[in-house]
Amino acid sequence: MPLDQKDLEQVTETLGKKFSEFKEKNDKEIEKTKSELGGRVDGLAEELKALQSLKDEIDEGLKKMGRMSNNNGESPEVKEHKEAFGKFMRKGSEDGLMDLQEKALQVGVDADGGYAVPEELDRDISKRLTDDNVMRQVCRVITVGGAEYKKLTSIGGTASGWVGETDSRPATGTPQLKQITPFMGEIYANPQSTQTMLDDAFFDVESWLAEEVMEEFADQEEAAFTSGNGTNKPKGFLAYTTSTDLDAARAFGQLQHKLSGAAGTITADDIKTFPMALRKKYRAGAVWMGNGATLTEVMKLKTSDGQYLWTPGLEDGVSASLGSYRYMENESMPDMAAGANALSFGNFQRGYYIVDRMGTRVLRDPFTNKPNVGFYTTKRVGGMLVDDNAIKILKIAA
Secondary structure, eight states, rough: OOOOHHHHHHHHHHHHHHHHHHHHHHHHHHHHHHHHHHHHHHHHHHHHHHHHHHHHHOOOOOOOOOOOOOOOOHHHHHHHHHHHHHHHHHHOOOHHHHHHHHHHHHHHOTTTSSOOOOHHHHHHHOOOOOOOOHHHHHHHEEEEESSSOOOOEEESOOOOOOOOOSSSSOOOOOOEEEEOOOEEEEEEEOOOEEEEHHTTOOOOOOOOOOOHHHHHHHHHHHHHHHHOOOSSSOGGGGGSEESSSOOTTOOOTTTTEEEEETTOOOOHHHHGGGGGOOOHHTTTEEEEEEHHHHHHTHHHOTTTTTTTEEEEEOOOTOEEEEEEEEEEEEETSSSSOOOOEEEEEEEEHHEEEEEEEOOEEEESSTTTTEEEEEEEEEEEEEEOOTTSSSSEEEEEEE
């Protein structure tokens, strides 16, 4: 729908009113039994989350409108590749497509692996994935042209100190370096279209493919980046082992966890004190991450003076916050239960890398599911923990 400032003001006003109603109902619930008001309070919490989500969407939409630009500066090679790929999608014509994509993409291609989508479509797919995938929003995303990505990480050992202007400079300790590589996997989708749709000159086949592929990829990726086991898929940050040891004492590749302050639940003190487990240099840019059910519960938490710890974003461009930090809703996070790693807090931009292999590939299949035409679409992607000090886990006490 068309977006304007008036839409944002209306949603923000409604959000403020609903938050006031939520606080009033929740305060009454504390005084009465949950059987009387609990359902209504949870219903208001869901309305609040939906309104905040809508406000964030309008905020982002207005930002996009402000930065949209006409992309007519594409090279002749890219434009020619795009036109040839369109003919391939609609008619199955492969004339010169292999040579054109090599020129446009500047990367090697496999003769039997389908065709790489044009650069603009590849960016569109990645952008749509980011919009629907909270891990892509908060983690660092790296695009590579080759089959591998390796990163050297210091795990300590480098010495330093102070010296005078004329003092000798003693040799420092040799840094301990560890080479880490992402856990890679190939994700696929196989959207189907009719030939009639493809023959329609007004049917935007590239946007259709991007939308269909995004729908299939988004949930799969988010689950893998969160808790994937690393076998033919990324290894999620929750799949790494955890320990109660402090940063200086843990083995590399382990995350620190702390137990919540009450059995089976999260307390207001947890929300106030747990961020301090993260060193100061990581807290700038840090976020909470949990699922929607956990958010519904922490929205009810209050400080000792009766102030709610969750507050909606009631200004333009401002998102809801839990304590002083943004809460990112990730449906792949575990539910709040004894022993579950239900809530995390960290600077994911520094802690976890997502690695995209450049070049989403498409294999056109008009035979398997006649009269439909299938587009077997594949993309290589990986993920890895880079800094185990940057992400902390709040484990629900038993």
